[in-house]
Amino acid sequence: MIDFTQKTFGVISLGCDKNRVDSEKMLQLIRVKGCTLTDDEEQANVLIINTCAFLNQARKEAIETIVSCSAERSDKLEKIVVTGCLPQKFIGEIYEGLPEVDVFLGIDDYGSLFDALEKSYEGDRVNMVACGQSLVTDRRVLTTPCHYAYLKIADGCNNFCTYCLIPSIRGRYRSYPMEDLLSEAAGLGEISELILVAQDVTRYGIDLYEKKYLVNFLKNLTKLDNIKSVRLLYCYPDMIDDELIAEIRDNPKIVKYMDIPLQHSEDRVLKLMNRRGSRQGYLELIEKLRQSIDGLAIRSTFITGFPSETEEECDSMCDFLRLAKLTNCGFFAYSREVGTPSYKLKGQIPYGVKRRRVKKLYEVQSEISSAYLDGFINKSVKVLCDGIDYDRGCFVGRAYFSAPEIDGKVYFNAADAVQGEWYEVNIVSHDGYDMFGATGDYCDE
Ligand code: SF4
Structure with missing residues (x-):
């Protein structure tokens, strides 16, 4: 048996805030085991790299991180563990290709971390992807500044956007039980801002409680004295209903801010993306939200350069931005991902054109954001x-x-x-x- 209390662990968390929460739960597992934690990779005996694999670029970053950690390994480093989306989806490709990795675990296998390490110290390379030993804990080691934290309320996605690998990596939508989440939030200590995340927060509860449960959850969450305010990210547009709007409006602890990824404004492209909604519907939703919630800030993200998107459609998206006057926006060039339905679509757009369209959208949004920020000068x-x-x-x-x-x-x-x-x-x-x-x-x- 290995005495893990003599080992020092480091964790590198790549990708999004949802992955960060998984890493924080893993850190808690390691802490409870009595091991030492370090944020200095050179001091680690066991280095865990929790990966993202949603886009080509994320996979490249994950592989480069693994290779460079191995190439620059200190004398102290004994084991490299790779967890998360990359092994979950691509273990067949990377098991042989990354011989420097000692242990592979998928997205629901963090609970087997120490069993896998025991085997590895016995001398075997270990692949425990999809072993099904998930990590059940309502405690975490926060890696954010201590006054804010993310709360991941569900995993997986049922939306099946045609450009997205996430449903095939993370599976169907699974809400975490409300009681567990409340206990997790209560255990975070004094938090000025708790940020709710999931692939789609608005779908929360349908799989567990057979109805939308986000509002009920928000009412209970905001009763916790240690949570001073709550912010919502990743709201799917057609899941925003009157009940949710009223709760955001009336609950003083909910930040008057919504992140609503729209991804495109043009009906033809939205259909190809398998996104529910339309240009007109989105404009009406934005108007309704603004009428209902005083001062509401709306953030969104958009993809340009989707296969067959024309220059005119990109210009129409610019016009949409001028009409919608969103508070904050992020724009991304479409990434052609093997295994997604849109990979096979005709009319793939050259990289340079996609980059130019992203730039154009940012220029338009920059004027809108500047005008918005002008309103705060001398206030x-x-x-x-x-x-x-x-x-x-x-x-x-x-x-x-x-x-x-x-x-x-x-x-x-x-x-x-x-x-x-x-x-x-x-x-x-x-x-x-x-x-x-x-x-x-x-x-x-
Ligand atoms: S909503 Fe669409 S883009 Fe977002 S995770 Fe689900 S499938 Fe992917």
Whole structure:
């Protein structure tokens, strides 16, 4: 038997915030076992790389990380463990191709981490992908700054967008039981902002409770004293109903912000993408949300360069942005993924054209965002302090219309500011993305 309490573990988490939550649960498993945790890879005896494999680019990053960790391995490194989406979907390809990896585990196999490592220390390479020993824990080691955290409320997806590998990697939508999630949230300590994530948060509960349960869950979640506010990411447009709108409007703990990935604006392309909805329907939804929820910020993401998308359709998407006036947007070039239905579609668009269209969309959105931010100049904005930006020599935080890591920031001077607290910041300027200002008590002498 290996005495794991003598081992030091490091975890590299690649990909999205949902993967980050899985990594945090794995860190908790390791901590409970009595092992030492390190964020310095050179000190690790066991290095776990939790991978993403949703896009070509993510797979490339995962493989490069594995190869470089192996090439630069310190004398202390004994085992490399690769977990998550990459082995889950591509174990057949990577088992032989990555001989430097000692242990492979899939997305639902984290519970077998120590069994797999025991076998590996006996001398075998170990493939326990799809062994079905999932990790059940309502505790995590947070890797975010301690005042905000993500809460993953479900895994998998039933939407089957034709460009997306996620349903084939992560399987059908599975909500986590509400009681478990409430217990997990209660155990996070004092959290200024809890960010709900899933491939689609609006579908929460249908598989478990046979009806939409997100509103019920939000009502219970926001009763927890340690959770000061809740932000929603990944809302599927046609799942947003009146009950959810009313809850966001009336519940003071829910941030007046919704992330609604629309992916495209043109009906023909949306149909090819197997996205439910239409240009007109999306504009009506945005209008209804704005009418219903005062000051609501809406973020979205769009894909351009989908097979057969014409220049005119991209221009129409620009017009849609001018009409919708969304608060924040991310634009991505379509990625042709083997195994997705859209891989076989005719009319694949050259890479250079896709990049040019992304640039065009960003230029349009930049004008819209600038006009939006102009409205805050010489006004006071409530900002959640995320900490100190040492490069700029000031504090950094976010207004309610910005989620961490994906939206703009507020850089501000203050006599003092504490991470996780809210401050009134007088905005003096912006650069079209970030804002700059100072608290009233700041004295520049
Ligand atoms: S909603 Fe579509 S894009 Fe998002 S995870 Fe599901 S299938 Fe993929």
